[in-house]
Amino acid sequence: MAALKNDPVHEDSIRSMEPDRRTVFVETWGCQMNELDSRRFVGLMAREGYLEAASPDDADLVLLNTCSVRDRAEQKVYDYLGRIAARKRVRPGLLLGVCGCVAQQEGEEILRRSPAVDFVLGTGRIELLPSIVRRAEKERDRPIEVGFDMDEVAYTPGAVARTLAHRASITIIEGCNKNCTFCVVPTTRGRERNRRLTEIVDESRRLVGEGVVEIELLGQTVNAYSDPATGERLPTLLRALSGIAGLRRLRFVTSHPRDFDDDLIAAMAESAVVCPALHLPFQSGSDRILGRMKRQYTRGEYLDLVGRLRSAIPGIAMSTDIIVGFPGETDEDFAATISVLDEVRFSSIFCFTYSPRPRTAAARWDQDVPVRVAQERLALLNDHQQALQLQANEALVGKVLEVLVEGSDRTGQRVSGRSPFNHLVHIDGIPGTASGTFVMAVVEKGLANSLVARPLRRVRSADAGGTDLAS
Ligand code: SAH
Numbered sequence: 001m002a003a004l005k006n007d008p009v010h011e012d013s014i015r016s017m018e019p020d021r022r023t024v025f026v027e028t029w030g031c032q033m034n035e036l037d038s039r040r041f042v043g044l045m046a047r048e049g050y051l052e053a054a055s056p057d058d059a060d061l062v063l064l065n066t067c068s069v070r071d072r073a074e075q076k077v078y079d080y081l082g083r084i085a086a087r088k089r090v091r092p093g094l095l096l097g098v099c100g101c102v103a104q105q106e107g108e109e110i111l112r113r114s115p116a117v118d119f120v121l122g123t124g125r126i127e128l129l130p131s132i133v134r135r136a137e138k139e140r141d142r143p144i145e146v147g148f149d150m151d152e153v154a155y156t157p158g159a160v161a162r163t164l165a166h167r168a169s170i171t172i173i174e175g176c177n178k179n180c181t182f183c184v185v186p187t188t189r190g191r192e193r194n195r196r197l198t199e200i201v202d203e204s205r206r207l208v209g210e211g212v213v214e215i216e217l218l219g220q221t222v223n224a225y226s227d228p229a230t231g232e233r234l235p236t237l238l239r240a241l242s243g244i245a246g247l248r249r250l251r252f253v254t255s256h257p258r259d260f261d262d263d264l265i266a267a268m269a270e271s272a273v274v275c276p277a278l279h280l281p282f283q284s285g286s287d288r289i290l291g292r293m294k295r296q297y298t299r300g301e302y303l304d305l306v307g308r309l310r311s312a313i314p315g316i317a318m319s320t321d322i323i324v325g326f327p328g329e330t331d332e333d334f335a336a337t338i339s340v341l342d343e344v345r346f347s348s349i350f351c352f353t354y355s356p357r358p359r360t361a362a363a364r365w366d367q368d369v370p371v372r373v374a375q376e377r378l379a380l381l382n383d384h385q386q387a388l389q390l391q392a393n394e395a396l397v398g399k400v401l402e403v404l405v406e407g408s409d410r411t412g413q414r415v416s417g418r419s420p421f422n423h424l425v426h427i428d429g430i431p432g433t434a435s436g437t438f439v440m441a442v443v444e445k446g447l448a449n450s451l452v453a454r455p456l457r458r459v460r461s462a463d464a465g466g467t468d469l470a471s
């Protein structure tokens with residue numbers, strides 16, 4: 001099932017062999033957590049006998065897993081909804097469900113605004129998908145489920161239809177207890193709920209047994225993790241997972257600077273599998289703006305943390321999120337943000353223009369930065385960072401990196417993968433190398449957003465014995 005998403009031919013042949021099987025298609029927007037939730041949707045419906053459809057056109061059940069973190073993301077959902085609604089007129093049997101953050105945020109409003117929608121399922125009610133589908137089908141009463149259980153995460157670990165054999169994401173904490181004044185996530189994902197450490201370790205062990213070599217732990221504030229029974233924190237979890245034989249890479253995302261302590265740095269530094277790469281959003285380089293955002297740290301504290309990470313984990317690659325055009329942001333505030341790029345030298349950044357979100361504190365403030373100014377700042381920030389990245393990547397020429405192959409281009413000639421530092425590395429000369437293979441490669445060219453490398457030898461394959469490749 002899992003591999004079918006990118007394999008429509010296979011999908012069609014299965015469908016013709018089993019014409020009675022119903023099919024589900026999930027359209028996903030937003031973060032990695034949504035991506036994973038979508039695989040949970042497919043996995044849960046597989047237990048009900050559904051196959052995954054390659055497109056919404058031949059699906060019996062279409063689920064929109066939505067994002068509302070910025071207004072553009074939200075608008076895309078409504079546009080898509082309009083297109084599916086039109087299709088529903090010619091296929092009345094089609095069931096249409098809206099899930100994810102827009103579902104959580106808008107609830108009944110979606111049913112009012114779009115008569116084609118058959119049910120609404122919020123982010124805290126994923127496990128109810130099979131039952132809400134049955135109810136929507138039988139009773140046609142357009143049910144809504146958008147509550148949160150406040151203690152633990154309801155999760156059926158086996159019911160995730162994974163798309164990659166060698167890499168897996170695992171949610172360890174859902175929701176967020178911070179209240180950044182710009183952010184809708186605490187509304188759409190609720191307050192923090194943690195999974196049990198033993199359950200996470202068991203699931204990881206099972207995945208590694210099935211051939212997974214890289215695990216990424218997910219949470220909106222992943223480093224706020226705390227076992228609901230024992231209170232054990234992320235460093236303990238990292239140490240426990242590092243002991244799993246066969247696990248080669250461990251990552252976790254997204255961390256909040258406020259929850260990062262020296263024990264977590266130590267756990268990263270001492271583990272042979274925790275990757276030397278960290279995503280740590282700073283949002284703004286100006287203390288005045290950070291205060292208005294309620295980020296709970298200063299520029300100095302952020303830079304000090306980066307310094308401690310760099311001295312404990314030599315070469316650690318930092319990436320970040322930045323918002324420009326937050327209400328009241330002046331040219332001086334923006335200059336302070338740019339200067340953080342120079343000081344930290346991030347390996348990549350994600351930057352956004354501020355977008356007012358419903359029921360957030362900042363949405364009620366005036367002092368709006370004009371759209372044109374915000375967009376100019378965004379472009380300046382990106383240009384500045386691109387130049388820094390090019391410089392840093394050019395300096396890597398000659399360096400040997402271990403690359404975990406993730407796929408190849410259309411011709412099959414060039415394979416691509418990630419280094420432990422999360423560089424995107426393209427390798428020529430080993431066509432057809434399977435995803436999940438580790439290749440040692442020497443960097444020949446540094447581009448702004450990727451590296452081009454020459455293979456030295458294959459170190460070990462996730463699925464085969466590990467043949468050497470001639471250099
Ligand atoms: N801790 C979360 C953050 C969620 S939102 C995580 O897992 O990544 C991801 C990023 O979107 C934030 O770090 C922030 O930079 C950006 N963002 C959030 N709300 C925004 C808004 N209202 N306008 C613009 N960007 C926003």
Ligand code: F3S
Pocket residue numbers: 176177178179180183184185186220221256
């Ligand atoms: Fe959002 Fe701030 Fe939490 S950005 S997800 S409220 S840490």
